């Protein structure tokens with residue numbers, strides 16, 4: 001769309017790539033800010049179509065320059081420290097990246113142009129442990145560092161909207177999967193790397209933890225619908241939605257499904273049961289986004305998983321090096 005410049009932080013990530021590709025199809029101008037220079041070579045993006053800036057959103061000067069130069073109309077703030085183990089081992093830098101990074105962007109918008117739409121990638125983990133499905137109005141009670149960094153940022157975004165009238169949209173997604181996810185500590189990339197390298201699959205958990213699994217393209221569509229809603233409804237300043245999946249199962253069942261579609265029988269799985277920083281049960285109630293934004297999950301788990309697996313096999317030379 002002409003004159004509608006969109007900034008995506010963390011555009012080289014799993015969700016950032018899916019969202020950039022979706023926005024490209026819809027003819028929006030995308031500016032990507034990501035600090036991971038080596039990832040530029042391997043990402044699944046049209047590099048000529050998008051302006052890519054290698055930089056860090058902890059650097060306030062870069063943000064000011066980008067917002068002024070490109071007259072940013074909407075920001076998808078996806079960039080973050082996303083690995084739960086990294087956050088557990090390095091809490092201070094993870095809080096800084098996730099919380100202060102979010103504040104930096106909110107501040108840039110507050111100072112420069114409050115009409116800029118800010119879309120924040122929160123997470124189901126922001127709710128913390130819960131025995132039943134998460135609903136948007138549940139109290140958030142995260143305790144693990146990654147989860148707490150998302151909960152804190154989520155609440156800070158809400159505060160900026162309520163106190164300074166910023167236009168804020170928050171999405172809390174379940175576990176995402178899809179093509180070109182290079183976070184090899186995540187379950188599907190990790191299984192695929194083991195299969196490609198013909199090594200045993202090592203599970204850090206007991207395999208019983210239950211999660212929602214949603215394709216990144218479905219999540220990207222939810223972000224896009226929320227941006228469109230906020231563009232149309234100029235008076236709505238704060239909207240919060242869960243983005244869940246029809247598919248919710250235990251990690252061990254996910255492993256078995258991946259192996260089944262990889263055509264691997266009797267594959268060796270080692271259960272370490274060392275993960276102490278993980279929630280036992282996570283399930284999102286996503287009826288609100290279905291009703292208000294008409295969002296629905298379009299990609300079945302079987303189709304999404306098959307596509308993802310075939311992407312990893314096609315790109316096995318990249319994966320072998322990671």
Ligand SMILES: NC(=O)c1ccc[n+]([C@@H]2O[C@H](COP(=O)([O-])OP(=O)(O)OC[C@H]3O[C@@H](n4cnc5c(N)ncnc54)[C@H](O)[C@@H]3O)[C@@H](O)[C@H]2O)c1
Nearest residue numbers: 010013014015034035036056057078079080082121175176
């Ligand atoms: N993947 C999931 O299952 C999931 C689920 C719920 C919420 N989320 C949230 O959605 C967002 C996107 O997730 P993802 O899976 O695409 O993450 P990802 O780890 O694949 O990508 C994150 C990107 O952010 C970049 N980044 C990190 N810190 C940066 C900084 N200071 N400056 C510039 N770039 C920086 C990284 O280089 C990376 O490319 C994250 O905020 C994550 O917390 C993800």
